[in-house]
Amino acid sequence: MTTLPASAFLGGFALTFSLIVSLGAQNLFLLRQGLRREHVGAVVAFCILADILLMAAGVAGIGRLLQAVPGLAAWLTLGGAAFLAWYGYGAAQRAWRGGAGAAAARAAGTPLAATLLQAAAITLLNPHVYLDTVLLVGVAGSALAAEARPLFLAGAGSASLIWFAGLGYGARLLAPLFARPGAWRVLDGAVAAVMLLLAIGLLASLRGSLGIGQQP
Template identity: 60%
Template sequence: MPHALVPFATGFLLSASLIIAIGAQNLFVLRQGLRREHVGAIVLFCGSADAALICAGVAGLGAVLAAVPELTALLALAGAGFLGWYGVQALRRMARAEAMVVGAADPVTLPRALLATAGFTLLNPHVYLDTVLLMGAAGSAQAAAVRPVFVAGAATASFVWFAALGYGARLLRPLFARPVAWRVLDACVGIVMLALAATLLVHAYGAWHTPT
């Protein structure tokens, strides 16, 4: 049994190092955690999506994506449009003082929350770079017998992180009882989303003009 801990820990640590970073998906989970809206469903979706993408990467999907840059370009364009729209919405929220307290804004329905979560998760080519290509390559390098253990470790890290982010956000609620904290958060969200959208546009341009 101890020999299985090595691939499990390898998958866990590699996955954790890739997902614990400021990004569109993490900021969205944090914001929903602060509002206490559909946190369990969002955490489950994010963790399950990561697990599925890691499995696909280990199974060989990464090689297919690497061979079709046009698909990556289309994902980047769709992601840029989605993140640009959400970034503008965040900056508009920042300018509305009446929405700057927890619970003051209109509640988000579960279908809308999951749709937004899917957008942040699946319309970002960097998600595929991390979970499918990098994790897939690392998992494929493991012996065939322990690859499921590697995947289990990586998936566990994803679930642990998103659960900690979503449910741990409530510890910050006293801070976000002040309107200025929401202004700062939405300003950060808007800037990060627009910057990521610009990055994806550059990524799409590069993918379309990559020699085949």
């Protein structure tokens, strides 16, 4: 029993860290904010808080409720695909313009409220976020003994804190590279490609779950 606290904490940390380190929409958005040094603290705090709340809901058993509402996943998927396509289109425009146009857009900045709304949409309209936090992490945590669940959640939350804070504030180390406009065009092009591919993937999964185009 003496190893229970450490194993529960490390289990939550390892599982969450393995899921969170990926080239996804949320990580690319935070990376871009970190490179621009714009509202980094607020976006980092939002990402950490959203992760912890979703994982806590999963550990509390909310994942079973989500599975019990048949139309919810489809609407989340459709909304997420639409937003990712819109955001990807904007990134593609920035990559295409490049030069003075993109630099002027970066210099103008984005208000804090609008930035947090974008962060919320990228986070909460992506069904994969619920799969990772509410279902995968939540199911793993809820399977533990009641006294081990807070420690598991503390480990999971620590992984989110370390990753998001490191990504957001560590992005400035790449500032010398992104002093060149061409580097921003590459980043925006990568963001556009990832966002549009994720949107297509979400629509494909929705099409498959609804049975559209399948032979009877």
